[in-house]
Amino acid sequence: MTIKEIKEKLESTLTHKRFVHSLGTSDVAGRLAELYGTDKKKAEIAGLLHDCAKELTLAEMQKNVEQEGIQVDAAVLKRRALLHGPAGSVLAKTLYGVYDKEIVQAIYFHTTGRPDMTTLEKIVFLSDYIEPSRDFPGVDQLREKAEENLDEAVMAAYNSTIKYLLDSGEYIYELTFLARNDLILKKGK
Ligand SMILES: [Fe+2]
Numbered sequence: 001m002t003i004k005e006i007k008e009k010l011e012s013t014l015t016h017k018r019f020v021h022s023l024g025t026s027d028v029a030g031r032l033a034e035l036y037g038t039d040k041k042k043a044e045i046a047g048l049l050h051d052c053a054k055e056l057t058l059a060e061m062q063k064n065v066e067q068e069g070i071q072v073d074a075a076v077l078k079r080r081a082l083l084h085g086p087a088g089s090v091l092a093k094t095l096y097g098v099y100d101k102e103i104v105q106a107i108y109f110h111t112t113g114r115p116d117m118t119t120l121e122k123i124v125f126l127s128d129y130i131e132p133s134r135d136f137p138g139v140d141q142l143r144e145k146a147e148e149n150l151d152e153a154v155m156a157a158y159n160s161t162i163k164y165l166l167d168s169g170e171y172i173y174e175l176t177f178l179a180r181n182d183l184i185l186k187k188g189k
């Protein structure tokens with residue numbers, strides 16, 4: 001599928017708001033990829049498709065990952081907010097014909113992150129957070145940081161996500177802590 005075809009298909013399956021969010025994520029990801037010297041086209045495609053499974057029901061997401069033989073923790077399997085990453089990585093292949101491993105992984109981990117993230121994974125994670133339709137206190141500082149230092153910006157995004165989840169009494173998936181700590185341990189190395 002060409003990028004144009006991917007966009008058309010996405011537009012017909014996502015809400016308008018989510019489609020705009022996906023376009024924004026793709027644009028920012030492409031720009032950051034250029035800035036940090038990684039594949040621009042892969043970043044744009046991963047940005048476009050990162051939320052491609054987000055409109056599915058939980059049962060549909062579960063079916064998707066099961067069919068593909070993907071093993072996820074019980075905690076992930078029960079939450080659309082976490083499962084749409086793995087489910088999206090399946091749809092990227094089955095519905096959009098995108099098999100590139102790096103792109104598929106970036107979609108898989110875009111919500112939780114993980115230790116040892118690739119530059120592409122960091123870029124998609126961060127672009128999702130700061131794309132132009134996002135509006136929350138501190139987003140502009142984060143946008144500036146994203147242009148200056150990728151790791152610091154990703155860490156700031158983790159910190160703010162974890163604080164938000166703590167404050168709202170939500171479940172926090174352990175991979176997010178591990179991802180954040182991994183960046184701290186590697187800082188300055
Ligand atoms: Fe997402």
Ligand SMILES: [Fe+2]
Binds near residue numbers: 025
């Ligand atoms: Fe998103």
